[in-house]
Amino acid sequence: MPWDVLIFYLIAAVCVLSAAGVVVARNPVHSAIFLVLCFVNIAATFVMMGAEFLAVVQVIVYTGAILVLVLFVLMLVNPDDLPEFHAARPVQRYVGLLLGAILLLEVGAAIVTRSVSGEQGTATPDNIAAVGGNTQALGRVLYSDYLLAFEVVSLVLLVGVVGAIVLALPERLGERPSVARRGSISLSHPRGVDAALPEGRPAGETLIPTRHSTSPTRASGAVATGNDREVSAGPTPTGVVRDLVMTRDADAFGHMGDKR
Amino acid sequence: MGELGVDHFLFLSAALFIIGMMGVLTRRNLLIIFMCVELMTNAVNLSLVAFGWGLNSLDGQAFAVFIVAVAAAEAAVGLAIIMALSRRQRTVDVDALRSLRD
Numbered sequence: 125m126p127w128d129v130l131i132f133y134l135i136a137a138v139c140v141l142s143a144a145g146v147v148v149a150r151n152p153v154h155s156a157i158f159l160v161l162c163f164v165n166i167a168a169t170f171v172m173m174g175a176e177f178l179a180v181v182q183v184i185v186y187t188g189a190i191l192v193l194v195l196f197v198l199m200l201v202n203p204d205d206l207p208e209f210h211a212a213r214p215v216q217r218y219v220g221l222l223l224g225a226i227l228l229l230e231v232g233a234a235i236v237t238r239s240v241s242g243e244q245g246t247a248t249p250d251n252i253a254a255v256g257g258n259t260q261a262l263g264r265v266l267y268s269d270y271l272l273a274f275e276v277v278s279l280v281l282l283v284g285v286v287g288a289i290v291l292a293l294p295e296r297l298g299e300r301p302s303v304a305r306r307g308s309i310s311l312s313h314p315r316g317v318d319a320a321l322p323e324g325r326p327a328g329e330t331l332i333p334t335r336h337s338t339s340p341t342r343a344s345g346a347v348a349t350g351n352d353r354e355v356s357a358g359p360t361p362t363g364v365v366r367d368l369v370m371t372r373d374a375d376a377f378g379h380m381g382d383k384r
Numbered sequence: 385m386g387e388l389g390v391d392h393f394l395f396l397s398a399a400l401f402i403i404g405m406m407g408v409l410t411r412r413n414l415l416i417i418f419m420c421v422e423l424m425t426n427a428v429n430l431s432l433v434a435f436g437w438g439l440n441s442l443d444g445q446a447f448a449v450f451i452v453a454v455a456a457a458e459a460a461v462g463l464a465i466i467m468a469l470s471r472r473q474r475t476v477d478v479d480a481l482r483s484l485r486d
Contacts, residue, residue: 224403
């Protein structure tokens with residue numbers, strides 16, 4: 125038996141066993157670790173098929189981004205919310221095993237008995253080596269034949285980011301996680317503005333008028349601070365602050381200057 | 385046996401897909417179901433790359449790149465939904481999440 129077949133069987137065995145570990149592990153963290161092992165082995169099979177770029181993408185995106193995200197969510201979800209493993213559904217388990225066995229038989233029969241081998245493409249190993257390697261060849265394909273799909277994927281990622289942020293926000297915008305922000309530097313807070321103060325000025329000195337300044341309206345952008353000692357940017361003379369702020373970062377403090 | 389061919393990778397892909405499917409069917413934890421869906425996505429990727437390798441074509445790898453990108457977006461949205469569920473319903477058990485049915 126040639127070496128590459130032996131190596132493939134080794135990789136496939138680890139892959140299938142770790143995938144089974146994902147399903148049967150009691151602890152969700154163990155499932156995630158098994159999934160990392162499985163994904164790395166799938167990347168190894170990609171290397172065996174000459175898809176080096178995709179193997180690296182697999183490792184970076186799946187094990188580096190998605191699985192880390194899964195672990196983050198596992199830590200954020202209350203452990204009391206997780207269902208018990210022992211309360212698994214026996215009927216569903218047997219039905220799942222039966223369906224899996226049937227589907228494996230069907231797919232195996234389809235793989236074994238297939239006769240159409242298709243038309244050979246032009247991406248032979250010699251041609252791929254002529255353009256510099258797998259990454260260069262794949263880049264040529266992605267930026268010529270699949271250019272529109274490539275741009276649409278960027279749109280999909282953008283919408284995904286927006287959707288994730290909207291879904292993960294608290295239900296009411298008022299209840300910000302103020303506990304997590306209590307120790308952070310708040311640039312619009314009178315005592316926390318030492319980053320925005322000019323050099324040499326003590327941080328305790330109040331530059332920004334606090335709540336005793338009579339102002340019925342709160343600043344429109346003051347939701348960013350989340351604590352009750354916010355700046356009330358009313359009709360008080362805040363010219364000093366405005367000038368000082370605008371020399372720093374005009375975009376982040378645009379809400380302070382719009383109530384003149 | 386013998387030469388390493390497309391069939392080897394297709395069998396591995398089928399095995400991974402079916403293991404992922406059984407995980408989706410049998411587990412109750414929403415996070416584990418999510419991980420099994422990712423596993424099934426990867427099995428499909430594997431078969432796409434295997435067909436492209438067998439036919440000397442790069443289209444399979446291009447498809448796999450798109451699938452990876454869409455899976456990343458899906459992971460972000462799906463995990464945000466799981467977090468919102470955990471915050472609102474106090475559970476990630478799929479048997480307990482039946483407010484759409486009742």
